[in-house]
Amino acid sequence: MTSRLRLAADIALAVIGFCFVAPLLWLLLAAVDPQAGYQTALPSAPSMENFGAVFTPELLFQPLANSFLLSAGTAAVNLVAAVLAAYPLSRYQSRFNKPFMYSVLFGTSLPVTAIMVPVYGLFVQLQLLDSMVATIFFMATTTLPMAIWMMKNFMDSVPLELEEAAWMDGASSMAALRAVVLPLMRHGLGVVFIFVFIQAWGNFFVPFILLLSTAKQPAAVSIFSFFGQHGAIAYGQLAAFSILYSVPVLLLYVLVSRSVGSSFALSGSVKG
């Protein structure tokens, strides 16, 4: 490869990279600027004032705790349901397997924003509105199709011979799943858990529609209190809160991509 070509590619990429970073500059600079507006500017007197201002139980800790509860709950429900579903699909041949997997795949392509109106109606009818548990189950269902696909792929890579030994010793299939298969796919379980957790953590629309009381709202929704709810927009605090709210998922993403390669999120969809 010629070095001229390489240089041209480097320059083109650097320009693209800059365009992708540019919208984030404001976020980083405004967070440490007590006088922040929409201008991107080096703060004249940089300080942690904005972080200090949002560092209160009601502004920060309660919404983040709610986000954590929602995301961890969603990921847990997902993991249990997906492991159970993946086991027979991975271990036994049945004429239901293929149609089931393809309907699940089809389920991954439903535009979730389109079903929010009927889901709201359903929640009203069953008086589930503002229920954390019901919201968790709904959020778990929207990511379940993807989780089942990923889980089945991970489970397929655990050799069947290991379980046959356990069966010989008289273990039931569920006991073999728990004692033999799951420990061997720890890694895959972690990936699915984190993947679903990240999605739930960033979900705005679902809790926005289904959770009404302020005390239950996750950070994705409570962030609006900085955004002109009381007239003026607290720019610096909005930016500071955004950063504190984003850090956990950024760290989780780094954790997963380090161990699986950055294409982890695609293993369920594109590669099938």
Next chain:
Amino acid sequence: MTIRRYLRLLPVVPSVLLLLFFLLAPVAWSFYASFTDAALSGRAARDPHWVGLDNYVRMFSDDAFPLAAWLTVVFVAASAVLGQNVLGLLIALLMTHSRKAVSSWVGTAVVAAWVLPEIVAAFAAYAYFNRDGTLNQMLAFFGGQGLDWLYTFPLVAIILANTWRGTAFSMLVYRAALADVPHDISEAALMDGAHGWQRLAFITLPMIRSSIATNLMLITLQTLAVFTLIWVMTAGGPANASTTLPVLAYQEAFKFGDIGYGTAVASVLILLGVVFGAVYVRLLRDQRP
């Protein structure tokens, strides 16, 4: 014997129940409610009436729906099919030719916009396109005239913002696909005197065409459902100039309380999803013998 074979499928039941209850039932209810005058409050909220095709007739005679449908098509075509897809492929191709340090740095920048929570990305985009925002500051630096993007060109702003946010997905898909293209094939073409563009058009692209098709389906479906980004940046305005179908469905159902009409709009969106989803499943099934 057959009973045991059915019993083996028992662990699938929790998943099936969840999917039936939380996904299939709402979809079915959506189609049903779209034929009623269900409302958020008032008489029709307690006792909705069957109104036949009224909502659908209204949809096509109303100005808002055809406009929203058209804006959705433009939004998806420009930000997903053109923006994310082409830019993602371009970045992935450039990465195969560039220094490792540059490509990993740019890769991180592109992925960062994608991993950020949607609401944070939406705020950042709002600030960026604001009249006092970074984009206008940069334009002014180069002597350009600043614009009130969110007011004058709201659709352009959300198209660019969605491209910024979603390109990482296409980039990752194409990086994986390009890594799978056997090196000796393009080497051989190079020996035969094929130029860069010819190699791309006649060798590389045909070899990754199944990835291209799958990627196009997935980003189309994702973009069809985008709500938060638009809602934070423009709330569909000014005067419906950036109201896509999800925003319209939300406004009709929750702002104006007209559940029946809102679900009719949502049903159209679900139907679109069903069509694209069917093509997508078809694509994946044909790939595997």
